[in-house]
Each structure stands twice: as C-alpha cells, then as structure tokens.
Amino acid sequence: MNARISLAEPARPACLCMTLLPMAAALAGLLWAAPAPAGSYPEAGRVLSIGGAVTEIVYALGQQDRLVARDTTSSFPPEAEALPDVGYMRALSAEGVLSVAPDLILSEESAGPPETIAVLKEAGIPFETIPDGTGEGGLIAKIEAVAEALGVPEAAEAPVARLQAELDALAALAGKTETRRVMFILTLQGGRVMAAGQDNEADTIIRMAGAVNAVQGIEGYKPLTDEAVTAAAPDVILMMHRGEATADLDATNDELAAVPALATTPAVKNGAVIRMDGLYLLGLGPRTGRAALDLHDAIYGGS
C-alpha cells in the first residue's frame, strides 16, 4: 500500500460531524429493524452459506467444518472456494440448493429470487436470514446472528471482541488529524471515472476509516463527469486491486495521471493512491474493522 499524502489541505472538522450524524441515525434504524434470528441449530451439520460476509463469519467462528456448500460471492477465505457453488446469490436455483442436502441455510438478506426462497422455505429446511449490517453495530449484530443460528453463541465472543477493539481503536483515532477527502474509483474504463457516491460499501468504509467521501450527492457507483472529478478534488484516491496476479495493473498511477480531470486532483499530484483487495475493503464482514484501520493508516500515514 503506497500512501504518500500531502498535508496542504485545511482541516474540515465540520464534515466529520455531518457524516457521523446520518450514520448514527442509519445505525439506530438498522438495530431497531434487524429481525432477531428465529432459531438456533446446534445440530446442523450440513450448512449452506449464502453471501460472502456470512461465509467469512462462519470461518471466523471456527464452524467451517459444518459447511457443505456456498454461493458464488463466498470467495474468502480461499478454502471456501473448494466447496460446491450453488450459484450467484440473487439467482439461486431451488433444486440446486436442495441437491447439496443442507439442514440449515444461512443467507444474507438479498438472496433470491423470492420464488426460490419460498420453495426452499416450503421444503422444510431451516432458512435463517442474517440482517445486512452495514454500520458498525450492524457488523457485530451480523456475527452474533450467525453464531446464534449455528447454536454456538459463545463462539462469537472472540471475533466480536476483536472487531469491537478495532472499532474502539478507530473511534480513538477519530478527529486526531485533519479529515481527508477520499474518492473511491471502482473502474477507470476508457478514462471514465466510475466513483462511489453515498449508500454503498465504499462510502461506509471510508467513513469508518475517519475520512470523508469526496463525492457527495450521488447514490451508488456512478460515472462522474470530468468537471465533477476536478471539483471533488480528493486528497486520496482509493481503488481495488483484484487479486494478486493483477495487482496495480487495473490503473497505474501513470494511467490515473493520464486522465486530465484526475491529474488536477491533489491525490494524483501527490501520488496519494491506495489500492486494497476488493473483498477485504468492501466485504463488510468480520475483517472490516481491520480493513478500516488499515485504510485509516494508509490515508493518514499512521503506524
């Protein structure tokens, strides 16, 4: 991770408060709305895990021996990829899922299509939906929900404590330095910047890392006009490297500098470009606290 950062930007303490407030509100909403897991299945020995974060949590809980299959989005840890793949989590096939003979299905909220989910529920296989926790409290709730469903609530203690410590460390770091403005670039296809606005994983992790998303006022990942890129003037550019083989090959610093709009930004001028593994950065799973700390260090040049 190469993060060389200029200190030329004036502090923006107001921004932090403004982003924390809606975040706290969203968090409260999530905690209130999160449905309690309906059941606990300590005997389940053939668990199907649907959703990358859920699978990661099962491994973090040390319960991976009970897994029999996973979905396509479950690619971490690498051992998980050896399990049979029942397909993309939004396009599951009922018979495909039944064919791995699960006695418990753990699933993220967005699994689908609904017709398939309805058939699976009718088939009498316990189907536990794990709430989509995006905020900090949501992450912990997610781990606890998976542990509860697997009937091993005590196994959650260690990962939750670790996550909590990381979140505490982040909170302690907050406000100690000037707030930096980060632009997350999803792709740079043909020199067109596809950046993260609000309401997505990148925005969440940027805020967790104590920085501000330089792109405000749009939702999801959207192509930006050159002028908007210039106006956003990020101090730091954040990108994914997609696996070791292509590390840094997606868009090198030179390629970034070759885009005129990006060349004007402080981030490119100062070479403040951070590249992190996509799933680690955006997975919103048990490693997210660590990822946010790493990102914080990379942005602010900490330890």
Next chain:
Amino acid sequence: MVALDAPRGRLAGDRRHLGRALAAWLTLLLLAVSVLSLGSGASGVSAAAVLTDWAAGRDLAEIDRVVLFDIRLPRLLSGVLVGAALAVSGAVMQGLFRNPLADPGLLGVSAGASLGAISAIVLGGLLPPSIAALAGWHLVPLAAFAGSWVAMIVLYGIATRQGRTSVATMLLAGIALAAMIAALSGLIIYRANDQQLRDLTFWGLGSLAGASWTKLGAAAPIILAALAVTPFLARGLNGLALGEAAAAHVGLRVQRVKAGAILSAAAATGAAVAISGGIGFVGIVVPHLLRLLAGPDHRWLLVNSGLLGASVLIAADMISRSVVAPAELPIGIVTAMIGGPFFLWVLLSNRRVLDA
C-alpha cells in the same frame, strides 16, 4: 384439417403428409423430453420412485414432494408453455411480415416487457408499501406483461388507420418505438444500484428457475388462449404469403388475420416473457427448421412449431440446470449457444434451397 375438395391423389408440392407425420413425431419427442426433464435434476430425486409412491397413496418425503411437485413440475409446464408461445409467435410473425427474420420483438413486445421489468426491479421500491405488498414478488412479471401490452397497443394504434393496419408502418414505427423505450430503460438503468444491475442482467438472459404454480396459473390461460387462436389464422397467413392485395382478392379478410396474428403473438409472447425473462432464438430457429423439413404451409407449421418449441426449451432447461449444478446457467445462454451454431449449420447445408 384435410380440405374436402382436395383430390384423392397427392398434388405435386403438397407436403401436408410430411407436416402430419412430423406432428406425430414431435408429439412423441415432447413426451420423451418431458419425462426426461421430470426425472432429472441436481437433487437426484427419482421421479419414477416418487410417482409410484404417490400413486400408491404412500406418504411422500417432504423433500421429494417439493422437488417433484413444486419445482420440477411447474418448471416443466412453464417450459412447455413458454417454448410453444415463443415458437408459435415467431412463426405467426414471420407469416405476417413475410420475412423469415421476423419475431414478436417487431411488435415492441420485447422492448416493452423489458422496460416493465426494469422499472419494477429498479423502481419497485418506490411504490407505496400497500401496493408493493399486493403484488409481492409478482411485481416484475406483472410489469413485464403490462409493458409488453402497452408497447404493442401503442404500435398497433400508430400503424392502424381507418381500420387498416399497415405492416410496413408497423415495422418502421416499431424501430422508433424500440429506440425510445431503450432510452427510457437506459434512464432507469442509470438509477440502478449494483444489485439491481445484476438482477437486470439475469432477467435479460432468461430463466425458468422462478417457475411456480402461481405464475403458471396467471400465464397459462393467456398463453393457451392465444395459442388456441393461431390455427384459425393458418389459412389467412398462407394467403398473405401471396401479398396483401392478392390475399384480399382470393376472399381473405386480411385485416382480421392481421389483428388476430398481432394480438395472439403479443399476448403469448408477453405472458411468456413475463414468467421467464428474455429467451432468444427459439422463435426464429424452430419455425425455420420446420419450414425446411415440411414446407411453409401454416396449417402444420404452427402446430409443429408449438410442439418443437416446447421440446427445445425443455431440453435447453435441462442443460441449464445440469451443466453447472448445483448452480444453473441462464437458459437464454443455452438456447443461443446451441441454437446459433446449429441454425448456421442448417442454413449452410440448405443453401441451395434458400437461394432458389
């Protein structure tokens, strides 16, 4: 169906006996493929064993019951209906437009359906909860069906003046309408988040995975009614092959044939697309193959298209569920990947016939 005034001997070029024989073979094929489809699946549940138990009145294991009666059977029936609807609509459209490349897409049906589906997927969340709850997960199929009808009715309205539908106007206006609808879809796609984009992509590739009794109950009456109309169009479409004026001179009620063809093809395709998403190629390949085998006479072409279309789709669905099991491949990929090269081979080996 044999005309009373037909002479006893066979006239040169009369290939009706071929059509009849083909219909018998295709019926057998459909039955065979259906049995295979019912018996195969990722879960390894044996249809024969379950059906024997069921017939004997024994209690069925929950999984067996669900796999056979809630997954495979509705899926098989959806495949039959969708395949027949796509192939017959294709044949009807090719007859109406007198062009072997015509398909119901020319009626704006596909563009309209996809606009409906895209709107439902992306904007469905904006609906008031009471309405959203009412439609539930049927929102996408309902919207697709509504979209296909609105597009078709607008196009039909544009192309019809003083009770006469101009097929040429329809063709050109259809292109303009499709462009406008595509722009609207693009606008909505721009709003979509990543998850919705993935849903849209998968919808466009088609799948029978969402087959359920509820969907079948809604789509079956529409498709069956539309298919039931088509045999009555056969003579009219045969007449139209001479050109509209000539068809009118031999006493055909041309406008009635056109309206019947357009409405039935749009209804069948709209309902099929609503329950299965976009499945390409069946509507063009199947009628074409049958024309090469048994000639262009619509009296058998329409029936045989239905039979072969159903078989092809069920077979494609079997492949889509088995090649990447326990996951499954969108069926549109299978139909195009196998249908494309096969069609090309058929065309090239029949070059002389086509060029003649």
